Amino acid sequence: MALVLAVLTACGIRPTDPIPGLEAPSGPVENTSPSLFWLLGGKVVPVPRPEGSLSGRDVVALLAQGPSLDEQARGLTSEVPFDAAPATVDRVSNGLDVTISGDVSQLSGAAVQQIVCTLLALQPVGTVNVRGGGHSLEFQRCA
Numbered sequence: 001m002a003l004v005l006a007v008l009t010a011c012g013i014r015p016t017d018p019i020p021g022l023e024a025p026s027g028p029v030e031n032t033s034p035s036l037f038w039l040l041g042g043k044v045v046p047v048p049r050p051e052g053s054l055s056g057r058d059v060v061a062l063l064a065q066g067p068s069l070d071e072q073a074r075g076l077t078s079e080v081p082f083d084a085a086p087a088t089v090d091r092v093s094n095g096l097d098v099t100i101s102g103d104v105s106q107l108s109g110a111a112v113q114q115i116v117c118t119l120l121a122l123q124p125v126g127t128v129n130v131r132g133g134g135h136s137l138e139f140q141r142c143a
Contacts, residue, residue, distance in 0.1 A: 034059065037117040037142075038067050038076035044113045044142075046121060047071060059118045060087035060100065079111040084132075089119065094139065095126030103133025117142035 035046035036059060049062075063080040066072075083102040090097045096119055104112075107130075116128045120142050127139040 035118070035121050036062055036067075037114045037121070038071060038078055039110055039114070040074075040076055042110070044110065044117055045076075046117070047076060055089070057087055057089055059122060060089070060098065060115060061085040063114055063118060078114060079108045080114050081107070081111070084111075084115070091123075091125065092129070095120075095128055096123065097129045097131065100130065100132035103135060104130050104137055105133060105135040112137060112140060113143060116140045 035048050037044045038047050039045070047067075060080075063078055064082050064085040066078045066080075067076040081102055084100040084107075087098055087100045089099075098115060098119060100107075100115075107115075112130060115130060119128050127141055130137045130140055
């Protein structure tokens with residue numbers, strides 16, 4: 001028993017005080033395994049993309065490009081028009097402001113949901129205001 005006690009106390013590690021460091025990060029966190037929201041049978045569905053971290057601007061451009069060939073073969077489609085990109089995405093008090101290049105009044109309801117759901121999956125921060133072409137859709141949520 002004395003031998004076990006001697007071995008355990010002789011490990012060479014002495015207790016120390018906590019080491020001070022930087023403050024924990026704050027602010028919006030971007031999802032490192034993003035999902036893009038495509039249409040399947042007229043319904044908006046999430047489809048994981050393994051590319052890693054994407055910004056809001058990136059995902060709007062990807063939605064405007066449409067699903068990959070593999071995704072298309074599975075029946076996935078998009079109603080986000082090509083002219084929606086480039087887009088800007090900014091953090092505001094109630095969530096996110098996204099400004100697309102095209103006229104938001106010309107977007108279908110499904111296209112708006114694709115954009116809103118994808119952005120909120122990336123940064124779950126409240127609501128999304130979608131703007132473009134002098135029009136806006138305020139306080140949009142993923143339905």
